Amino acid sequence: xxxxxGGRRCAACKYLRRRCSExxxxxxxxxxxxxxxxxxxxxxxxxxxxxxxLQHLPVHKRAQAADAxxxxxxxxxxxxxxxxxxxxxxxxxxxxxxxxxxxxxxxxIAIIQNFQHQQHNQIQPNQQLQAFxxxxxxPFVLPDLPHL
Amino acid sequence: MxxxxxxxxxxxxxxxxxxxCIFAPFFPSDEPQKFAIVHKVFGASNxxxxxxxxxxxxxxxxxxxxxYEANARIRDPVYGCVGAISQLQNQVKQLQMQLAMAHxxxxxxxxxxxxxxxxxxxxxxxxxxxxxxSFLLNNNMIMASIPQSMNFSSSSSVFPESLKRxxxxx
Numbered sequence: 001x002x003x004x005x006g007g008r009r010c011a012a013c014k015y016l017r018r019r020c021s022e023x024x025x026x027x028x029x030x031x032x033x034x035x036x037x038x039x040x041x042x043x044x045x046x047x048x049x050x051x052x053x054l055q056h057l058p059v060h061k062r063a064q065a066a067d068a069x070x071x072x073x074x075x076x077x078x079x080x081x082x083x084x085x086x087x088x089x090x091x092x093x094x095x096x097x098x099x100x101x102x103x104x105x106x107x108x109i110a111i112i113q114n115f116q117h118q119q120h121n122q123i124q125p126n127q128q129l130q131a132f133x134x135x136x137x138x139p140f141v142l143p144d145l146p147h148l
Numbered sequence: 149m150x151x152x153x154x155x156x157x158x159x160x161x162x163x164x165x166x167x168x169c170i171f172a173p174f175f176p177s178d179e180p181q182k183f184a185i186v187h188k189v190f191g192a193s194n195x196x197x198x199x200x201x202x203x204x205x206x207x208x209x210x211x212x213x214x215x216y217e218a219n220a221r222i223r224d225p226v227y228g229c230v231g232a233i234s235q236l237q238n239q240v241k242q243l244q245m246q247l248a249m250a251h252x253x254x255x256x257x258x259x260x261x262x263x264x265x266x267x268x269x270x271x272x273x274x275x276x277x278x279x280x281x282s283f284l285l286n287n288n289m290i291m292a293s294i295p296q297s298m299n300f301s302s303s304s305s306v307f308p309e310s311l312k313r314x315x316x317x318x
Contacts (some may be wrong), residue, residue, distance in 0.1 A: 067230075072217060072228055081209050098244065
């Protein structure tokens with residue numbers, strides 16, 4: 001049986017029990033050591049759909065596309081109702097939570113900064129007081145009274 | 149004659165639309181594009197099997213999510229909705245970083261306040277010390293009120309190791 005990689009069929013051809021030709025379009029992306037990956041993809045998309053979608057892509061994009069389809073298929077197998085939508089909803093919820101927390105934390109920073117500013121303003125009158133008492137060392141000189 | 153029109157799937161597949169057609173409740177004849185997209189990406193027989201495996205009340209949601217995924221794949225034939233997931237993950241990471249920086253800023257304020265209360269003993273005058281204590285108290289209350297919800301670790305593990313390709317491509 002013609003095969004790749006030293007006599008082994010790819011996971012797709014092994015699953016489909018067919019000959020794995022040298023130019024098998026699925027072989028580069030579904031290694032025989034990971035049969036579960038192709039099983040998921042085949043269950044959700046179907047081997048012919050996957051092959052067709054990969055064929056329509058430039059060769060350098062096929063690996064990423066195969067990976068993305070494998071993940072989508074995996075999530076759909078795990079959650080047959082919502083699939084990857086559940087992941088998206090979860091992430092959107094996390095983002096909303098993080099945004100709220102960030103807003104709250106920034107408000108807290110503003111409170112602290114305001115408090116510090118108020119404290120700084122309270123210190124300044126003391127400095128003025130210190131400057132005033134420093135004048136105690138200077139001789140007190142009466143101003144010239146106007147000559148009446 | 150004059151019965152209900154065939155559903156969008158049977159119309160596209162050019163077959164008789166039976167009374168118990170599994171697609172009919174979810175792919176009405178006036179929305180042909182909906183089924184066309186799903187059929188193009190998943191295939192009618194796969195969709196049929198998926199729906200058959202689900203209880204009836206969950207099928208509408210399943211169809212909606214399949215339509216969403218199919219649309220995403222049509223828009224982006226390489227990444228599909230994984231592209232959207234990747235973007236959302238990046239957003240989560242950025243927000244995590246901003247949150248960490250904001251928390252660090254609060255800690256800096258606390259440390260500054262602690263060090264200034266040691267360096268400036270004149271702040272130990274009664275009125276000022278009360279203010280100082282109240283600031284620390286307020287700050288501690290603020291710190292305590294920050295929810296410990298920095299647990300976004302689950303979002304970084306949505307991509308399972310078992311689905312990654314082998315080292316063939318390294």
